[in-house]
Amino acid sequence: MGFARLLDKNATHLRASIAQSDAGDEVQTWVTVATGVRCAVQLASGARRTEDGGYVQVERWLGLFNPGSDIRNGDRIVAGGITYTVDAVDSPRGHHIEANMRQTVAPEG
Secondary structure, eight states: OOGGGGOOEEEEEEEEEEEEOTTSOEEEEEEEEEEEEEEEEEEOOEEEEOTTSOEEEEOOEEEEEOTTOOOOTTOEEEETTEEEEEEEEOOOOSSOEEEEEEEEOOOOO
8 A cells, every 4th residue: 555545634734924913913823835735643642741740641643744745843734623733844754744743722713
């Protein structure tokens, strides 16, 4: 089975941009970089150390994309109705790009 067959989702790729509000203030908005981006999203949970020395379970997600995809740190990926924020993008690995992501609660509107 080829790698492309593993990419089972169509995603929307968003990037932060600065715009002016009606009041003239700078506000962050999200602009669409691409739609129909083929990807796979896999759960990659882990643990994070807390300030008191304990650990807390953290859900992390691994996004797999075709090489040449312009995925950058801080971008958002909307796949399967869920929004993820890209925290780190690994160098292309031959036939794919890996992005470490976290689920994001996007603000309304």
